[in-house]
Amino acid sequence: MPERLTHIDDAGNARMVDVSPKQVTKRTAVATGRIEMSGEALDAIRAGNVQKGDVLGTARIAGIMAAKKTGDLIPLCHPLALDAVNVDFGFENGAIRVTAIATISAKTGIEMEAITAVSVALVTIYDMAKALDKGMEIGGIRLIAKEGGKSGSWRAEGYGDFEV
């Protein structure tokens, strides 16, 4: 681990890390997160989803489009031309889980795109269900896998030994 924050220069000011000396390699990142809600709200989304798919369909599009805007949203992120980003959903007990996978051939990693996709997909679900439940809570947003780049393959503990 580095001893200091990579975005802070010697005088402590914010800076964008210069990636020009780094190699272009294929890089993949997987992020996840969840939104907890009342059974009533969950049922309404599930029913809507079974019939027409629009709550999760809208959140999926929102997450994909947000991944493409990561460099616009996160001040010190490099703008990246993604090879792919996809967003999936799963129903859990009292919650909906969102997982995003992003891929690129670039000099820098793609974690922020995957995390941004998950975050905005979750906020979109919140928006669409907020009339049913004001107490929903978004949590568990984190990176669970990373491939490529100098540091190679990495998996979060507790999420198994899956392949991406």
Next chain:
Amino acid sequence: MPERLTHIDDAGNARMVDVSPKQVTKRTAVATGRIEMSGEALDAIRAGNVQKGDVLGTARIAGIMAAKKTGDLIPLCHPLALDAVNVDFGFENGAIRVTAIATISAKTGIEMEAITAVSVALVTIYDMAKALDKGMEIGGIRLIAKEGGKSGSWRAEGYGDFEV
């Protein structure tokens, strides 16, 4: 509580709610969330913050700017011309808390702007500290207070009886 998802029309398709019959009133929303990280990462941010303020300063600007982009990010949100949005930070045990307050005079509420500000500020902290800790986790993102509009004043349980 309404019996159905307000963004879904009778055929189950996504739609933007028509707010034209609603009254313009002053509306305020407060949202919160947190990012858990290692003591090492927390210390680095705290030290940077005490000396130069740039990690949290950058996240604050990112959150404010994201609130202004809420209508661009969340598909069925109305575009709103905010009267104000502000973002604050607090150090907790093993985490940094972000709180955002947004205000507007409009026909529709401002919850999504507050939640978007919190979410993007947290993702920005993640970006700036990710070289120190790959296992950080963002959570506890939720609405804690709401003022104005037809439904009036609302407070989340467990956050006290504060005034905004």
Next chain:
Amino acid sequence: MPERLTHIDDAGNARMVDVSPKQVTKRTAVATGRIEMSGEALDAIRAGNVQKGDVLGTARIAGIMAAKKTGDLIPLCHPLALDAVNVDFGFENGAIRVTAIATISAKTGIEMEAITAVSVALVTIYDMAKALDKGMEIGGIRLIAKEGGKSGSWRAEGYGDFEV
């Protein structure tokens, strides 16, 4: 009809029309358009739509989000905070029809938002079906109804006497 182009000043330069003396009134606009494609492409979309709804669901979200960006895309359009915009689809013989309705309380009309929603929804359908048919053609994009503002109610000929 005015005798000159309203966006061109006396010296012939492009200019944004000053709407500050105009009244805020409720305004509505309806636009339509269609994309012609092979039976094979149409069947694939229809089948996908019946089962999962994703082609048209994605195009609907794209159209709604584009309407919110009209002022960013069309150089001399005023930025407008829409009260609502919605996008619908119908299958025709050899084509898919897109119709959008936009509503606002403002000093200026909402035609461009409705036309932008239709155009971007159609281009999105094109994008999603282009692997099946390179010869698709987008056409018939026009305004069909307008309500509100100084000029009041207007209907395009040949589209009936409907209410919006």
Next chain:
Amino acid sequence: MPERLTHIDDAGNARMVDVSPKQVTKRTAVATGRIEMSGEALDAIRAGNVQKGDVLGTARIAGIMAAKKTGDLIPLCHPLALDAVNVDFGFENGAIRVTAIATISAKTGIEMEAITAVSVALVTIYDMAKALDKGMEIGGIRLIAKEGGKSGSWRAEGYGDFEV
């Protein structure tokens, strides 16, 4: 031709196609479209154009800028760093024709950028002339030529055997 929609995954959900295994090659696309209008509107634009060039000059800039935003507008399009995009106009009988050519070295084609440039240039002409003619109609938007990529050179029938 593929047997299924390339943007739909096995479960029927919208997805961004992963282009990471594809080769970077030079790719070019040409798209066209037209806007029909009254003789009065056409004369006003033509006169303005001969003298000062601003209606078509504005539409040209709008088309070029929109091509750069294609990935922001069309949900499942890859963000692409264009090598060039240019937009031209021609007067036809009762209409103005817009043609756009886009070029890139990338893993995926550039058709959507050319079609987006044409569409937004046409909508911009509509915006600038709408005070003169509410009945204008945009149509004939389609791809007419494609170079590069695995499928190589393609020309639409009826547009001749031109070189790009």
Next chain:
Amino acid sequence: MPERLTHIDDAGNARMVDVSPKQVTKRTAVATGRIEMSGEALDAIRAGNVQKGDVLGTARIAGIMAAKKTGDLIPLCHPLALDAVNVDFGFENGAIRVTAIATISAKTGIEMEAITAVSVALVTIYDMAKALDKGMEIGGIRLIAKEGGKSGSWRAEGYGDFEV
């Protein structure tokens, strides 16, 4: 004059000023600036301008579109729905002058929109002429007039007693 920076809160952090208690009034702002360049570059633009108008025509559109993005560019600016913004040019000795006027009915002033329009129009001229002169310099960007709001009418010294 206030004794402290209005965007800094009591703890010294950046904040967006809350304009919710302020009155909606009509507000106008005029800003100006210039770009100095070699006679060769100036002649090329002037010739292009007389014949076809495209350098200044492009800069005019860029300035107008940038004014609409002011809230996206300047972190603590309120998003404002402009009533009008226009950009004009004049040839001076060794320079081109850009002047922008912006108008709105809002709770807060419109100076930043006028200054942003001038700045981006000047940077666009720079971009279009940079192959002719690498030593161009942009300067003299400032507010010259302000109308409306609590502080009323204001004129910069040395720019005469004009009416807006």
Next chain:
Amino acid sequence: MPERLTHIDDAGNARMVDVSPKQVTKRTAVATGRIEMSGEALDAIRAGNVQKGDVLGTARIAGIMAAKKTGDLIPLCHPLALDAVNVDFGFENGAIRVTAIATISAKTGIEMEAITAVSVALVTIYDMAKALDKGMEIGGIRLIAKEGGKSGSWRAEGYGDFEV
């Protein structure tokens, strides 16, 4: 020096230069500019900066984010995926100086990104200090160094023989 404006085609219309035949090389650009203000305003920023760093910290983030939007703001600029951009400040007599350095591996230069970063950082300082001084003036915005590309290394006269 070329004999004609590179963005204007043979018919005098605006066009985006086709960079597809150009080589990808590492390119760097440095731009600078300054904002003159009253001693009172300068002292307030300096004091704020020593304690909390927020005026210049906010302007730094605004400049970095604007550099990433250069292709969105400047009509004929190519969209570029920056390797790095950084913004620094210095206090001068009666003014604050802003300097930006941008780096990329691309087919075209990065001057516009450096100039855009400087311009928007200066406009942000203006925004944050305008309540203290309505007469501030932004000037001296120019390129001071360029590395890479076919034309190689270039330095503005009067800025010394520094290395970037």
